[in-house]
Amino acid sequence: MSADQISRQFLEHYYNTFDADRKALAPLYTPQSVLTWEGKAIQGKDNIINHVSSLPFQNVKRRLNTLDYQPTSNGLMIMATGDLSIDGGNPMKFTHIFHLVNNAGAFNLMNEFLRLNLE
Amino acid sequence: MSFRGRGGKRGGFGGGGGGNNHNHNNNNNNTRSVLVKRGGKQSRGGGRRFEVTNRNDDLPRVVISNLPNTTDANDVMDYLKNKSFRPNMVFKGSEFRNQKLFLTLLRNEDVQPLVNLSGTRYGGDKIFIQREDRSSSAKFVKQPTTTLTLTQQNKRADISANQQQHQQQQQQKISTETLLFGLFILEMNVIYRYWSLSWANTISFSHNNITSFSGFVLMTRFKLENLINFNFDSNKITDFDELDYLSDLPLRELLLSNNPIASQPNYRMEVAKRFPDLKFLDGVEIGPADFPPSPCPPLRPSFFDTVETQQFAYRFLQKYFTTFDTDRSNIVKAYSEDSIFSMTFSAGDDSVARGSVKQYGRSNRNLLKSLDLTKRTQLLYVGFEKIYNFFKLFPATTHNLSTPIVDALYVITHGFFTETSFCTKRSFDRVFVLAPAPPNSDSAKQGWEAVILNEQLHIRPYVRFPRLATDAVPPTPNTVTPAPTQLAAPEKELLLQQFKNMTSLKDEFAIECLDKSGWDLNNATQTFQTFNLSIE
Numbered sequence: 174m175s176a177d178q179i180s181r182q183f184l185e186h187y188y189n190t191f192d193a194d195r196k197a198l199a200p201l202y203t204p205q206s207v208l209t210w211e212g213k214a215i216q217g218k219d220n221i222i223n224h225v226s227s228l229p230f231q232n233v234k235r236r237l238n239t240l241d242y243q244p245t246s247n248g249l250m251i252m253a254t255g256d257l258s259i260d261g262g263n264p265m266k267f268t269h270i271f272h273l274v275n276n277a278g279a280f281n282l283m284n285e286f287l288r289l290n291l292e
Numbered sequence: 293m294s295f296r297g298r299g300g301k302r303g304g305f306g307g308g309g310g311g312n313n314h315n316h317n318n319n320n321n322n323t324r325s326v327l328v329k330r331g332g333k334q335s336r337g338g339g340r341r342f343e344v345t346n347r348n349d350d351l352p353r354v355v356i357s358n359l360p361n362t363t364d365a366n367d368v369m370d371y372l373k374n375k376s377f378r379p380n381m382v383f384k385g386s387e388f389r390n391q392k393l394f395l396t397l398l399r400n401e402d403v404q405p406l407v408n409l410s411g412t413r414y415g416g417d418k419i420f421i422q423r424e425d426r427s428s429s430a431k432f433v434k435q436p437t438t439t440l441t442l443t444q445q446n447k448r449a450d451i452s453a454n455q456q457q458h459q460q461q462q463q464q465k466i467s468t469e470t471l472l473f474g475l476f477i478l479e480m481n482v483i484y485r486y487w488s489l490s491w492a493n494t495i496s497f498s499h500n501n502i503t504s505f506s507g508f509v510l511m512t513r514f515k516l517e518n519l520i521n522f523n524f525d526s527n528k529i530t531d532f533d534e535l536d537y538l539s540d541l542p543l544r545e546l547l548l549s550n551n552p553i554a555s556q557p558n559y560r561m562e563v564a565k566r567f568p569d570l571k572f573l574d575g576v577e578i579g580p581a582d583f584p585p586s587p588c589p590p591l592r593p594s595f596f597d598t599v600e601t602q603q604f605a606y607r608f609l610q611k612y613f614t615t616f617d618t619d620r621s622n623i624v625k626a627y628s629e630d631s632i633f634s635m636t637f638s639a640g641d642d643s644v645a646r647g648s649v650k651q652y653g654r655s656n657r658n659l660l661k662s663l664d665l666t667k668r669t670q671l672l673y674v675g676f677e678k679i680y681n682f683f684k685l686f687p688a689t690t691h692n693l694s695t696p697i698v699d700a701l702y703v704i705t706h707g708f709f710t711e712t713s714f715c716t717k718r719s720f721d722r723v724f725v726l727a728p729a730p731p732n733s734d735s736a737k738q739g740w741e742a743v744i745l746n747e748q749l750h751i752r753p754y755v756r757f758p759r760l761a762t763d764a765v766p767p768t769p770n771t772v773t774p775a776p777t778q779l780a781a782p783e784k785e786l787l788l789q790q791f792k793n794m795t796s797l798k799d800e801f802a803i804e805c806l807d808k809s810g811w812d813l814n815n816a817t818q819t820f821q822t823f824n825l826s827i828e
Contacts, residue, residue, distance in 0.1 A: 239636035
């Protein structure tokens with residue numbers, strides 16, 4: 174599978190799961206994973222899942238504007254930008270960066286950054 | 293655009309200044325006021341006439357601006373004498389004020405030749421020479437259309453109408469919006485040039501029946517960056533969208549009282565969102581209470597795990613962007629032969645291709661667009677040589693370093709830059725994955741602490757910086773933030789609610805009290821009781 178396909182499939186999987194059941198994102202993270210959510214750093218699978226599942230909104234509509242990836246020494250860095258609308262609110266720009274690390278054939282999400290950008 | 297003025301045939305801000313010379317100042321005994329009188333219909337065909345009554349109790353003065361920082365007044369005077377071919381010109385004095393040189397002349401007839409020299413080059417820069425307008429007094433006239441009160445001492449420009457005329461204006465509405473729009477622009481230009489509005493920091497348009505700000509958008513074209521206080525009291529603004537026309541102005545204080553908009557739901561929040569620099573709305577400070585709870589997470593400032601990372605990241609970015617902007621050829625040292633760079637670009641809704649849109653478009657590695665494998669590979673720049681070749685073609689830029697938002701570990705920065713040749717602003721997100729520079733490597737020798745392993749740049753249409761949540765201020769070096777203040781926003785909210793219930797304090801005071809007590813409920817209660825006793 175090419176890196177391009179991996180990036181697309183990963184994003185599709187991530188966002189679908191996020192929208193359906195955020196708890197189901199758990200297998201992606203490891204105890205070492207770090208999520209930086211709007212400037213708040215959260216480390217470890219359990220903490221991350223707690224954080225994302227306790228976010229106070231329900232429906233997120235996304236429109237991806239750009240997607241890019243780069244190979245890194247042990248994985249793949251994916252950068253997605255676009256607009257998102259929370260519970261029908263005004264669309265906001267976001268930047269979402271994932272660092273996937275190859276762990277014996279499977280990919281783990283080692284670092285993840287989300288920034289809502291300047292409405 | 294609808295400035296509804298009194299009588300469509302007259303130019304002006306739509307205000308009638310019925311012969312009043314009213315000032316909003318209470319202590320303006322020595323303010324200098326200029327009443328600009330315009331003969332109604334004359335203003336139409338370009339025959340605009342400004343009459344300023346000079347008291348002539350002082351010698352004429354000229355103001356010279358845009359001089360180099362270190363300037364010898366005598367040298368300027370000699371230069372001007374030569375340049376104007378008037379060796380007998382007599383200067384009675386000189387004074388530097390607000391980076392401007394004021395020259396007092398003995399003879400009135402020397403003023404015009406000097407003003408004519410405006411635009412001439414002195415020390416490489418164009419200098420601007422104006423007659424100083426200072427000793428003018430207001431005079432009553434029969435039919436003025438606008439009162440323009442410029443009070444230099446108090447830095448106010450008042451383009452208000454008073455309430456009596458307000459009634460009249462409503463009866464005589466402007467039909468040609470375009471006419472007024474044009475006049476407004478002309479007006480601003482005239483005001484700016486002739487009366488040097490650049491010194492003003494407050495401008496008042498109260499009681500003018502203004503229903504839209506669309507005409508004001510052009511104010512941003514003039515160098516009015518000192519104007520930070522706007523008074524639109526008692527106008528007819530109804531819609532929040534109107535505020536977007538002004539959002540490029542660095543407003544600090546705004547009055548919108550007695551406008552329909554002020555009774556809209558979430559009025560204060562909606563206004564505050566649009567003006568990140570706004571401190572006071574209708575005379576009341578913007579505070580957390582103006583932002584009701586919302587499911588959207590607040591935008592937060594930079595995040596760093598430690599102060600060291602912060603310092604490291606800022607040092608890196610400082611060096612990176614300074615080199616990138618001013619010494620592009622040396623940027624190559626920040627990369628190694630394994631470095632990877634790529635960029636994406638969203639043009640936005642702006643269909644006009646300004647600046648370097650085409651160039652960004654050519655390098656856009658947006659995988660959502662159908663790119664074939666060759667193209668995809670081409671646009672992934674690997675190794676310092678390829679990366680540098682790309683940057684050679686990248687437009688000259690000036691990055692704004694004062695307010696970047698940074699997430700460390702990986703250095704991710706959000707900010708904006710200006711394309712130097714087109715003056716086009718664009719926002720960007722730039723991700724760096726850094727590794728320490730190997731000792732004795734070229735990079736280390738050039739003072740780079742880190743080399744870039746991966747870099748991804750995203751360029752998008754410019755948006756102004758938003759108001760950031762204030763509860764997560766980035767740590768400053770050598771200050772340890774006490775743990776309780778690092779409570780998450782929801783917890784704070786809960787505490788605040790409890791504390792408010794106990795003390796019946798207003799939000800702002802409750803927050804202040806809690807802040808001072810490190811967000812400890814017991815401490816805060818004590819502080820409150822002590823304070824309460826002290827005022828009783």
